Amino acid sequence: MKIDYEAVIQGGGMVGLALALTLARAGLPVAVLEAHTPRRWRREDPVDQRVSAISVASERYLGRLGAWADIRRARACPFHGIHAWDGEGGGAIHFDAHRYGEPHLGHIVENRLIQTTLWQHLSRHDNVRLMVPGSVEGWDAEPEGLRVRLNDGGECTTRLLVGADGARSRLRELAGIGHSVRPYGQHGVVGTVWPEHHHGGIARQRFLPTGPLALLPLADGSCSIVWSCPEAQATELLELPEARFREQLTQASEAVLGPINACGPRAAFPLRRSHARRYIDRRLALVGDAAHTIHPLAGQGVNLGFMDAATLAEEMLAAHERGRDPGGQAVLQRFQRRRLGANHLMQTGMDAFHWLFANDLPPLVVLRSLGLSLTDRLAPAKSLFMARAMGLSGELPALARPHPQTG
């Protein structure tokens, strides 16, 4: 059987494109099938509603792919501090990168900018086929690979099919991989807002009994918000006239940056935790939101996805270099072993946090506020939290470890 591509990746979101670029740069032929033509990021456009807190580990990985410098130059806001406080009990915690000798804790970047940059880098490689609109209809297993049927009636062969097609992954469904879904009972209201005062490079989060409210710093001094709240409240917030919305936001943020003077369009996304029962099948792997989704309160979703992509690529390339099958079972099992437990641990930690702060039982309120204030004074505990926030805890794929370009 002649193999056309070492990997066929369904989903040209941030995670699928990062994986494709990693493999393409190492000389492996790859195909990416994306359902929709990505809307290009343009400097003259206002900041997009969907942004992500990109961890230091993800920054290093994107640096290794040669994409980070372009993203950073285009529009990314570094943040050197995180300030989180309890809206009910009064406890607070503050992280400052400078006190630990770090320049920053992460960057806030528009998702579309990351996607556009990766797409541009990929289109420079002649071992990559980008199919839009493209998707997989089905496949047949053969001894050395899969024969994949495509939506345009064509077919191709590959050693590995990768589902990077998001939370509602069709590939996961076609492979018959079950997944658990638990809605948080919240929606995340997002948008850009202009508070009276400059954010000073600090990401802020207030924990309210209805859900956390994050004010994430943007390069022009404005903030991107993620206001997690029950669905009915989210609908109300979307429908409010702008002035009333600004008032409510000023109040909910305790005017930490002064009154909110202006705001852009708002949108809301349902928040749910999901986890695939397994990440692999015969010659098939799931990465990113196709494998797991998590509450955005710690801004970890796409960062976990990038670590999936870097780990899968690392295992595939190691096998390829030794003349072994990069889509074989040994590669897939090592990938699953390295990522499933780590992602599960992060999900569980976030759920505990979410439960603790979404609760207004008086004893709990007192305890958690005490806990926050105590942790704030305990240097070792703080270092642990900081390492988590920067994506530097646990076993990192080689592509996310320090390297000369990004430090």
Ligand SMILES: Cc1cc2nc3c(=O)[nH]c(=O)nc-3n(C[C@H](O)[C@H](O)[C@H](O)COP(=O)(O)OP(=O)(O)OC[C@H]3O[C@@H](n4cnc5c(N)ncnc54)[C@H](O)[C@@H]3O)c2cc1C
């Ligand atoms: C409100 C909110 C705030 C968030 N904030 C953060 C944050 O601060 N930091 C962070 O790390 N994460 C954050 N996340 C999570 C983050 O947005 C996701 O984890 C990330 O977008 C997942 O990327 P992905 O590439 O895996 O999937 P997606 O972005 O969903 O991309 C999947 C791609 O596959 C394509 N596709 C789907 N089906 C098919 C098909 N059948 N055929 C072909 N193509 C298909 C889609 O068009 C899409 O391009 C947040 C999420 C929410 C909801």
